[in-house]
Amino acid sequence: MGRKLRTRLLSAVLFLVMFILITGCAEQKNTEDSDTAASASSDAGQNQEVQTQNSTAQGSSVQGTEKNASVTEGTEEYRGFTLDNVLHSETEGDIHFNLYVPDSYDGSRPYALFMTLPGYEGLYFQGVGENLYSEDFGFTAQEYNPEMIIAAPQLSDWGETSADQTIALTEYLLDNYHIDPEKVYAEGYSGGGETMSLVMGKRPELFAAYLQCSSQWDGDFELTVESRTPVYFVIGEDDEYYGSGPSREAYETLCGLYRDEGLSEEEIDELVVLDIKDTEYFESQGAPNQHGGGNLFASDPEAMGWLFGH
CATH class of the missing domain: 1.20.5 (Single alpha-helices involved in coiled-coils or other helix-helix interfaces)
Known part of the structure; x- marks a missing residue:
């Protein structure tokens, strides 16, 4: 190579x-x-x-x-209600309320909500649970719907402060429990009715229906008409504290506003009811007077049946 x-x-x-x-x-x-x-x-x-x-x-x-x-949860109970829970609202301060949650509630399906506001004798300064001791609305309501959460606030007055606190509490419950928004009911007795009427003048769309017992309307009407939230007025004809005049006037005002909206009388009857109870209604049930006898409305199937029928 x-x-x-x-x-x-x-x-x-x-x-x-x-x-x-x-x-x-x-x-x-x-x-x-x-x-x-x-x-x-x-x-x-x-x-x-x-x-x-x-x-x-x-x-x-x-x-x-x-x-x-x-919320600071209460530690005492009375007939299924947990007493003196406190909602600490950044805008409305401390809101005291008693709460009933059915044993069947587990959050898997929506429940109804009932807000019951007491008269003067049940306000917070009167003592914890006094609204439940003196009024039956929170208990008889369970007969109409056993699957219903019931809040019984104990507020401090029957004016704007308590109205705003009622709204804050309602919104809290809607946000923190599985509530059917179509089944949120309100009732106010005496001073509680004045408070709830103010609520109806601010946020009526929160509620499916409102039952006002032995009270007077202090709020505006326009938003209630706009939201078409049904209202039932029930009071004694000779109520010693308010008389039946303010309820008649509020009823006529709402009816007039609905007529202005073009609603028929049949449609108005579905939205506004005036129920004036005569003397015999109270005497036959042993009530000493008509205003204090307003607690009888808690057992009145016509009034309570109307409320929970919505």
Whole structure:
């Protein structure tokens, strides 16, 4: 073999060896880079998942803490009601209320809600639970719908402050319990009726119907007409505190506004009811007077049946 040929063969072999070495190193580097990138991507994904889980957990924790911190639960019970729960509202202050939640409630399906506001004798300064001791609305309501959450607030007055607190409490219950918004009912007796009439002048759309007992209307009418929230007035003909005149006037005002809206008398009758009870109604049931006898309306199937029929 000639010298030139040997030289060319040696060069070819050296070139081949160098090519194999360079190619192998490049493949190893690419493999290492791919493994590093995959590992980094995996670590990033794991970190993102952890962050997401932590964020979700923190969000749930914060939300739960806020909800739990917003109410101080009462420790005493009376006939199924937990007494003296306190909603700590940032805007409306402390709101005291007694609450009945049926044993069957587990949050899986919507329940009705009933808000019952007491007269003067049941306000908070009269003592915890006095509204439940003196009025039966919260108990007889259970006969119409055993699957109903019942809130019996004990407010401080029968004016704007208590009206705003009633709205705040209603909204809290709607946000924190599985409530059917089509089945939210309200009743107000005496001073509680004055408070609820103010609520009806502010947020009537919260309620499916309102029963006003032995009271007078202090709120505006326009929003009630706009929302088409039904109202039932029931009072003694000679109520010693209010008389029946204010209820008649409120009834006529609502009817007039609905006529202005073009509603028929039949449609108006579905939205506004005036029920004036005569002397015999109270005497036959042993009530000493007509205003104090307003608690009898809690057992009146016509009035209560109307309310929970909506």
